Amino acid sequence: MNILILFSQPWKVGGAETHVQAFIQGVYGEHEVSLAVNTGSDPVRLQELGERFPRLTILTIQARGINIFRWAADIVKLAKLLKSQNIQIISAQQRTAGLWSWILRKLTGVPFVVTMHDSWHRAMGKRYYGALFDRMIVVSSSLAERLRSDFAIAPDKIVQIHNGIDFSQFIPLDQQQARLKLGLDLTCKLILHVSRLSSIKGAVALAILDSIPRLADYCQTAKLVIIGEGPLRAELEQRALAVNKKYDNIVEIKDFTTDIVCWYSAADLIIGEGRVAIEALACLKPVVAIRNSEFFFGAVTADNIHSAMAVNFDGRNLPVKPELLVREIAKGWQLTADCRAEILQAIQQQMSIPVMTAQYLQVFRKTLAPGGNSVKNESC
Template sequence: MAIGTRDTEKPLRILQLIPSLEAGGAERACLDIAAALSAEGGTSWVFSEGGRMADELSTLGGVLVKRAAATKNPARIIAHGFAIAALARSHAIDIIHARSRAPAWSGLIAAKLTGLPYVTTFHGFYGAQNSLKRLYNSVMIRGDRVIAGSQFMASHIHDTYHCPHDRIALIPRGIDTDRFDPARIDAQAVHALRQKWGASPAQKVILLPGRLTRWKGQGLLLDAVARLNDPALFTVMVGDPQGREGYVSELKTQIDRLGLANAVHIAGHVDDMPTAYQAADIIVSASTDAEAFGRVPVEAMAMGKPIVAADHGGASETLRGAEGQAAFGTLFTPGDAAALAAALQQIPALPAPEMATAARAYVIANYSTQSMCRRTLALYRSLCAAGRAT
């Protein structure tokens, strides 16, 4: 795409495209970038259906452009492309950045119409079972730069979609290490939350954070806990079902069938996740499909909590650390309830304080929001300075 001359010293004006702002890692990254842009005098417009995070976006200095951005209707995707192009022209946008496939097609159209640099971020592994699906997914490699949140994801993008290495930008996802700081959590709030969940002071709480969807592994964790048959354990699942009430009913049926009605609590969406982590004794990431990055292990590490995670995807990469060993958590074979149960049994009653300190230090050094935002904004500026896409 041809890119006109821009003043790379002026504050950046970025248009991000994302289906909704309900909850999730892509949504959080979108808001983090909006906040970083605002902090240096720039602005992020966000083309999205909106959601519970829309007010926070506004507070952070972002501007919501409310549209049905999740649509897969070809006519509406094309219409959105022209609308995004018009928006980009009227607000002198510097970069269009797409974070999901459906709006990415609209963004691609707009980038071609305007000549603006186009960035995409792979926030997940997309099914590529047939040629039609691969074609649909391919929009995510049509950016001037394609952001991968982990080395595992970068390899997947190159190997599956044959995207050249020089167009893939490895920018690890980041978390707010000030917010996810055990020293900042109120002990009374922790006590109240455990009571709300129904866990007794003597019980060890196992926490699985993540959207209530099958591939996040809630059912797998229930099977593992049932195998342990330990009354000292209490399991909590936090996450938004996002309309999957049928799946929630399945989980409740599974809980009753396994005799875990008094040992499991489905909490739904939780705003104060740092307090939820602090209220737990063990954090679990049981995703049956590989995570592109996996915030849960990193958030758990920042909170100094023991983490048990499926050994694949971004989670495997972050927990192994620089030396390639499982230095910061316990890994288990994905999809294997017996292996998960065995991993849970390996967690000591009193984790070593030095391990918690080392894990938090590793997150601060490698996976902070500040680092992610700094590198993303530098990527934006490099594209603006180039004068044309490479």
């Protein structure tokens, strides 16, 4: 199968990029893949992607920003690519990519499938998307519900596919050795939060900082490390500076790193959602699942892991309050080794790259089949 992945964001660091790279890894070799990304992408990360997948065709477009002439030129460029590469289907990652794919289908007849990674809270004209998008992939049941309620997408157009990770890359290391390598205190209770510091996800980091007084009272050796970059980074650093003056440098903020497995292994607990939660659980670490500053899922346990996977670790079980956040951290710290192993087994069965890839290809084949305009309302 010849596939174009249309990624209407700059290629940088984030869950959507990691999701797409995992899919490329899953199909590479057996299928021909091209990738179109938005201007403003990180050239180093694109170079690394090209080196890892030498047969991957990568091109840059401008899907964002008002530039009608550039839009028209790039639509023509993509239409030519569809023809020259004999592309059979477009995997549109996010809303803008879906709109471009709809135009390309009008011009070339090539069908498309749209993947929704977040809530599209800034989308205009929500009720029109049901007429434009014939088939949607979502990474959580909560996003599926949002498509049905806010975007009037028919249930038979929606399929849920979990994120997939490479479990061979996320294997726990010795905690003490990991801390020695990273220059960390060997005796502290280390909490790690990894996230893009955007207006929504960055607000989680600010909420975690608000819990520091209660956390410090509960555990005098607690330490928080936040790994992330984004528009809220400067505000977060200012808040952390004030917290550290009162609580003896309890917080550190660091840039994104390629050595994330070492950080997971060094931690006693990870706060995060989506792919971060999956990766941390694969490293046998406790996770408190949270995505926004209003509500959160809480500590992931063997009893609730299937519910956590269904919502991609982005639940609304609890309001975000310092006392509840610290309570869930304490609950996570109490998880037994057997419980962590049971959680690992559950995510290995449903959240691997081969499973995710097979489900994507199943949706693509149904889309390409004669009359393939809808799918059953179920997870693949």
